[in-house]
Amino acid sequence: MDFPPLAWQGLVVLVVFGVSLLIATYSTYAERVIAAFLQDRVGPDRAGPFGLLQPLADAVKLFTKEEFFPAGANRALFVFGPCLAMVTALMSSAVIPFGNVLQFGETAIHLQGIEINVGMLYVFGMVSLGVYGIMIGGWASNNKFSLLGAIRAASQNISYEIAMGLALIAVLMMSGTLSLREITFQQVSDAPFVWQDIFNWNVMKQPLGFIIFIVCAFAETNRTPFDLPECETELIGGYHTEYSSMKMGLYLFAEYINVFVASAVMSVLYFGGFNFPFQAELRNWLVSSQGLELVTAQNIITILGLVGLFAKIFSFIFFFMWVRWTLPRFRYDQLMRLGWTILIPLAIFNIMLTGGLITFGVIK
Amino acid sequence: MSPLFLFLSFVALLSALGVVLAKNPVHSVLFLILTFFTLSGHYLLLNAQFLAAVNIIVYAGAIMVLFLFVIMFLNLNEETEPHKPALAKFAAAIAGGSLLLILVAAMRNVNPVGYDPTSFDSQIGMVDRLGLVLFQQYALPFELASILLLAAMVGSVMLGKRETGERNF
Numbered sequence: 001m002d003f004p005p006l007a008w009q010g011l012v013v014l015v016v017f018g019v020s021l022l023i024a025t026y027s028t029y030a031e032r033v034i035a036a037f038l039q040d041r042v043g044p045d046r047a048g049p050f051g052l053l054q055p056l057a058d059a060v061k062l063f064t065k066e067e068f069f070p071a072g073a074n075r076a077l078f079v080f081g082p083c084l085a086m087v088t089a090l091m092s093s094a095v096i097p098f099g100n101v102l103q104f105g106e107t108a109i110h111l112q113g114i115e116i117n118v119g120m121l122y123v124f125g126m127v128s129l130g131v132y133g134i135m136i137g138g139w140a141s142n143n144k145f146s147l148l149g150a151i152r153a154a155s156q157n158i159s160y161e162i163a164m165g166l167a168l169i170a171v172l173m174m175s176g177t178l179s180l181r182e183i184t185f186q187q188v189s190d191a192p193f194v195w196q197d198i199f200n201w202n203v204m205k206q207p208l209g210f211i212i213f214i215v216c217a218f219a220e221t222n223r224t225p226f227d228l229p230e231c232e233t234e235l236i237g238g239y240h241t242e243y244s245s246m247k248m249g250l251y252l253f254a255e256y257i258n259v260f261v262a263s264a265v266m267s268v269l270y271f272g273g274f275n276f277p278f279q280a281e282l283r284n285w286l287v288s289s290q291g292l293e294l295v296t297a298q299n300i301i302t303i304l305g306l307v308g309l310f311a312k313i314f315s316f317i318f319f320f321m322w323v324r325w326t327l328p329r330f331r332y333d334q335l336m337r338l339g340w341t342i343l344i345p346l347a348i349f350n351i352m353l354t355g356g357l358i359t360f361g362v363i364k
Numbered sequence: 365m366s367p368l369f370l371f372l373s374f375v376a377l378l379s380a381l382g383v384v385l386a387k388n389p390v391h392s393v394l395f396l397i398l399t400f401f402t403l404s405g406h407y408l409l410l411n412a413q414f415l416a417a418v419n420i421i422v423y424a425g426a427i428m429v430l431f432l433f434v435i436m437f438l439n440l441n442e443e444t445e446p447h448k449p450a451l452a453k454f455a456a457a458i459a460g461g462s463l464l465l466i467l468v469a470a471m472r473n474v475n476p477v478g479y480d481p482t483s484f485d486s487q488i489g490m491v492d493r494l495g496l497v498l499f500q501q502y503a504l505p506f507e508l509a510s511i512l513l514l515a516a517m518v519g520s521v522m523l524g525k526r527e528t529g530e531r532n533f
Binding site for chain 1: 388390394397413414417418420421424425426429430432433436437490491492
């Protein structure tokens with residue numbers, strides 16, 4: 001069958017979409033398993049082998065629950081809120097380079113939804129829009145606790161976006177590009193030492209920036225210890241207090257997709273993306289010892305890189321969950337103090353440090 | 365004119381009208397956000413990716429969040445809405461009408477010029493090109509604008525600072 005090149009790209013977009021949903025689905029399962037492990041419980045084990053069908057059972061439960069609209073709620077915006085949260089969460093995974101190019105004869109498939117010049121800004125824009133879903137839903141519920149949760153979400157996201165952006169600037173100063181694909185390619189090493197690939201990852205050059213970025217990622221995705229917008233001890237359920245059924249499910253889903261995208265962005269920006277150690281050696285070995293063609297060897301490397309990137313993403317998702325079940329929630333004033341008086345000055349210091357090191361030629 | 369341009373302009377005008385005509389201020393803000401989105405679409409059609417992304421981040425992502433934030437806190441609705449005196453309405457209508465008149469009068473004789481395909485640079489809106497222009501050709505205005513922003517930031521921090529002895533909340 002003859003496929004036009006754009007059809008392949010459309011297929012990639014669909015696959016990215018499906019994979020995001022699948023990962024979000026199984027994040028709910030993973031969250032429970034990890035929580036159970038950390039709290040020395042059994043966890044979900046009823047639905048299917050090892051409880052693997054638990055997300056399916058949850059979906060059935062959410063779909064069959066009563067669709068509830070609180071009195072005095074703004075109905076249109078009440079429905080629009082969770083939809084918007086979901087849409088913005090899904091849109092941000094479009095520019096992430098999940099892998100290099102797969103070459104089949106004439107057709108080259110880029111394992112990336114779309115490649116744009118300003119990919120990092122695109123992700124950043126989508127993240128900054130994500131708060132609207134929460135704000136609109138919280139306001140439309142006509143409930144004081146929901147509104148408080150929405151307001152908290154807005155101020156938290158804006159505050160941590162600044163530190164996140166400043167941490168990013170340090171990376172961009174080194175890379176000189178906003179394209180996530182270019183940033184990935186720059187993290188390949190051609191050094192003679194085989195294990196030096198890892199030292200070319202941005203996390204080695206930007207350790208402080210990475211720490212700031214990951215803390216902000218926790219705040220931007222509303223994950224514990226920064227899940228103040230849905231802090232149940234103070235706000236019942238925060239912005240989704242009044243939500244039931246699948247609208248509630250969409251909010252929870254959007255959070256897991258955000259966690260997935262944040263993990264992917266951190267893997268690409270700081271942990272080499274789809275690069276993995278020994279890839280050049282492996283390709284050379286495949287060509288010279290196994291007698292494969294260069295194109296085939298490159299395809300194998302691309303697939304291994306895809307697997308490697310997903311391994312990095314999954315370890316970040318695990319980290320997100322590990323922290324959630326380990327650390328207690330911050331108080332709201334502590335959250336704001338951390339964001340404004342510690343992270344932002346640290347990020348500015350990081351920019352100055354990076355600028356100095358680039359000027360004196362210590363790092364590229 | 366491409367159909368995409370026409371569609372974007374249609375949505376932009378419609379949502380801009382929605383900003384003015386919506387009774388509920390929260391709906392107004394949401395319409396304004398939609399307007400910014402269509403403007404970003406126009407920037408993309410003009411091949412200005414950076415401007416489009418920054419427009420989304422700064423206007424739709426940050427400034428409008430603050431707008432929404434304030435409006436949600438004020439809890440404006442039709443019962444509490446103060447009714448402006450007739451004089452103010454009249455003055456507003458005159459001011460807006462004359463602005464419209466001036467804009468129409470100025471635009472009436474504008475002769476739209478196309479681009480010259482031989483000298484057109486399709487990369488002009490890309491971020492690296494923009495950076496070079498900003499830091500080489502317009503370095504002084506750029507730095508002055510940054511000082512202005514810094515002054516505004518320091519001022520707002522000073523205003524928000526708690527005086528000694530003041531209550532926490």
